[in-house]
Amino acid sequence: MCGIVGYLGKRNAYPVLIKGLKRLEYRGYDSAGVALLTDEHKLNVYKAKGKVADLEAYASDKDISGTVGIAHTRWATHGEPNTANAHPHMSSSGSLAMIHNGIIENYSVLKKQLIEKGVEFKSSTDTEVLIQLIDYIKTTSKVDLLTAVRSALRSVIGAYAIAILDKDNPDEIIAARKSSPLVVGIGEEEFFIGSDASPIIEYTNKVVYLDDEDIVVLNRNKEPQYVDFDNTKVDHDVTEVDLNLAQIEKGGYPHFMLKEIYEQPDCLKDCMRGRINVEANNVTLSAIIDNRKHLINPRRIIIVACGTSWHAGLIGKQLIEDFCQIPVEVEYASEFRYSNPVINNQDVVIAISQSGETADTLAAIELAKSKGAFIYGICNAIGSSIARATHTGSYIHVGPEIGVASTKAFTGQVTVLTMLALALGKERGTVDQQRYTTVISALENIPSLMLQLLEQGDMIRDISRVFTYAHNFLYLGRGYNYPVALEGALKLKEISYIHAEGYPAAEMKHGPIALIDEEMPVVVIATQNELHDKVLSNIQEIKARHARVIAIISKGDETVKKLADATIELPETEKCLEPLLASIPLQMLAYYVAIAKGKDVDQPRNLAKSVTVE
Numbered sequence: 001m002c003g004i005v006g007y008l009g010k011r012n013a014y015p016v017l018i019k020g021l022k023r024l025e026y027r028g029y030d031s032a033g034v035a036l037l038t039d040e041h042k043l044n045v046y047k048a049k050g051k052v053a054d055l056e057a058y059a060s061d062k063d064i065s066g067t068v069g070i071a072h073t074r075w076a077t078h079g080e081p082n083t084a085n086a087h088p089h090m091s092s093s094g095s096l097a098m099i100h101n102g103i104i105e106n107y108s109v110l111k112k113q114l115i116e117k118g119v120e121f122k123s124s125t126d127t128e129v130l131i132q133l134i135d136y137i138k139t140t141s142k143v144d145l146l147t148a149v150r151s152a153l154r155s156v157i158g159a160y161a162i163a164i165l166d167k168d169n170p171d172e173i174i175a176a177r178k179s180s181p182l183v184v185g186i187g188e189e190e191f192f193i194g195s196d197a198s199p200i201i202e203y204t205n206k207v208v209y210l211d212d213e214d215i216v217v218l219n220r221n222k223e224p225q226y227v228d229f230d231n232t233k234v235d236h237d238v239t240e241v242d243l244n245l246a247q248i249e250k251g252g253y254p255h256f257m258l259k260e261i262y263e264q265p266d267c268l269k270d271c272m273r274g275r276i277n278v279e280a281n282n283v284t285l286s287a288i289i290d291n292r293k294h295l296i297n298p299r300r301i302i303i304v305a306c307g308t309s310w311h312a313g314l315i316g317k318q319l320i321e322d323f324c325q326i327p328v329e330v331e332y333a334s335e336f337r338y339s340n341p342v343i344n345n346q347d348v349v350i351a352i353s354q355s356g357e358t359a360d361t362l363a364a365i366e367l368a369k370s371k372g373a374f375i376y377g378i379c380n381a382i383g384s385s386i387a388r389a390t391h392t393g394s395y396i397h398v399g400p401e402i403g404v405a406s407t408k409a410f411t412g413q414v415t416v417l418t419m420l421a422l423a424l425g426k427e428r429g430t431v432d433q434q435r436y437t438t439v440i441s442a443l444e445n446i447p448s449l450m451l452q453l454l455e456q457g458d459m460i461r462d463i464s465r466v467f468t469y470a471h472n473f474l475y476l477g478r479g480y481n482y483p484v485a486l487e488g489a490l491k492l493k494e495i496s497y498i499h500a501e502g503y504p505a506a507e508m509k510h511g512p513i514a515l516i517d518e519e520m521p522v523v524v525i526a527t528q529n530e531l532h533d534k535v536l537s538n539i540q541e542i543k544a545r546h547a548r549v550i551a552i553i554s555k556g557d558e559t560v561k562k563l564a565d566a567t568i569e570l571p572e573t574e575k576c577l578e579p580l581l582a583s584i585p586l587q588m589l590a591y592y593v594a595i596a597k598g599k600d601v602d603q604p605r606n607l608a609k610s611v612t613v614e
């Protein structure tokens with residue numbers, strides 16, 4: 001949450017910073033700000049409530065010169081989203097400006113101590129406390145900025161990625177991280193920093209991912225200097241990022257979310273590339289080959305994740321139990337991290353995270369590691385904190401997901417979990433050979449079936465428009481499609497602000513049925529399987545209460561067509577792969593309802609793409 005970007009070089013910093021903020025806006029968008037050091041050593045700070053465009057409008061008649069600067073787009077944690085609380089924050093002396101992503105947990109104690117020493121505060125943020133502390137140490141102890149930063153960070157508890165400008169040192173930016181991501185971009189006589197590589201890749205593909213408790217000093221005339229809090233030199237390899245601009249731009253779509261929905265067939269091909277070989281009748285995940293002894297015979301598997309990734313985990317549980325006969329538990333990372341789990345070195349923990357930066361998932365990993373479990377990560381963001389914290393893992397390779405509502409990452413996660421279940425099941429001898437062969441070839445065929453489904457976009461848009469009146473939605477599914485119902489409901493509430501709940505269809509009569517009336521549409525995933533008749537009865541019960549039903553059905557299912565008010569047909573596939581198809585119309589339904597209601601689908605209120613705080 002919060003995006004930070006910095007530039008030091010020969011270009012005008014402002015356009016680089018604004019463009020960078022726009023690429024990071026998915027991380028937070030309640031206020032934005034920029035600090036620039038001019039050639040005359042003037043430190044100009046401009047801030048605005050709202051989005052980066054509001055900052056641009058505000059700064060349009062201001063001095064935006066300078067070849068060094070830092071900028072921030074905020075997702076409020078401490079202090080309401082207003083201009084005073086927007087970053088950058090300045091120290092009282094006016095010489096330091098800082099941007100921060102994270103939370104300083106002991107800020108109130110530090111603030112009290114500083115107030116007692118006469119320091120005055122202008123905002124109610126934790127960030128201002130840190131920059132005031134750094135400046136206080138710098139001036140009272142008469143030390144250089146790096147020493148002051150090291151000293152201040154030693155007294156701070158919390159999570160942070162920070163970058164600091166010093167008016168008295170115009171050729172330098174100092175940045176540091178702990179539990180919040182920070183990437184340094186290395187160009188030709190220029191440096192960049194970013195919360196991720198997206199603001200950097202337009203200029204250079206050479207990056208360094210900082211580790212926890214790393215500090216970097218970027219100086220115009222020197223190589224970057226990396227040290228820890230004790231000032232011990234830290235070595236870092238420069239990594240080449242494999243990201244291109246087209247991947248992080250809208251490519252003609254009105255919203256990232258729609259682009260990402262339509263990208264799914266290609267994304268899943270990328271996800272399966274080199275891993276599925278239908279001719280050889282094989283699924284290969286290098287993580288399994290390399291870690292056979294840990295993965296082949298665990299006592300059980302615990303999946304930890306949040307939000308959409310947790311829904312993918314619920315599908316993963318069914319797949320792994322089905323193909324591998326290993327007991328699987330699925331835990332919210334936020335609950336798991338504060339529990340006292342009975343877990344040891346015979347257990348495998350699978351951590352699922354699109355961003356690879358979710359604070360709760362990261363903490364759950366650390367807890368499981370401390371108890372000896374072997375950790376397998378399923379991430380999208382390459383080089384992310386979670387990817388680096390796990391013992392092994394498989395990337396989903398679906399490219400950057402910018403829309404706050406997760407779409408292609410969900411289907412990518414489910415695809416990796418399917419491959420994992422198949423590969424592990426084969427190694428363990430728990431999957432029937434014929435079924436293995438059938439599922440592999442059906443999985444390989446999913447991208448082309450998705451294309452057929454996506455062709456129904458206009459029809460789904462028309463259906464969606466009918467349902468914008470609703471204040472509540474119910475989503476029902478069974479078996480493999482129960483998590484799809486949960487995910488469909490989450491998508492709708494995230495971006496349209498319509499309350500929605502997902503339930504296993506048979507649970508309806510144990511409570512939710514009381515809510516059903518003509519005002520409450522019900523989305524039912526009612527594909528043909530052994531429970532089809534039971535779901536059919538649920539639909540009849542719903543219709544008897546005059547609610548409208550949108551049914552996701554198997555192609556040609558005339559029975560449900562006659563009952564439901566609207567139907568969306570899925571092409572035929574294996575039952576265990578249906579979530580990959582059924583989730584597509586639900587993503588589209590949420591998207592088009594939100595659009596019809598005039599909502600900002602890519603940046604819904606109060607949400608952020610990367611939840612790096614608890």
Ligand code: M6R
Nearest residue numbers: 307308309353354355358405406
């Ligand atoms: O990056 P992660 O997968 O760890 O994120 C987890 C959740 O924050 C995320 O899935 C969230 O629920 C999405 N906004 C869902 O669309």
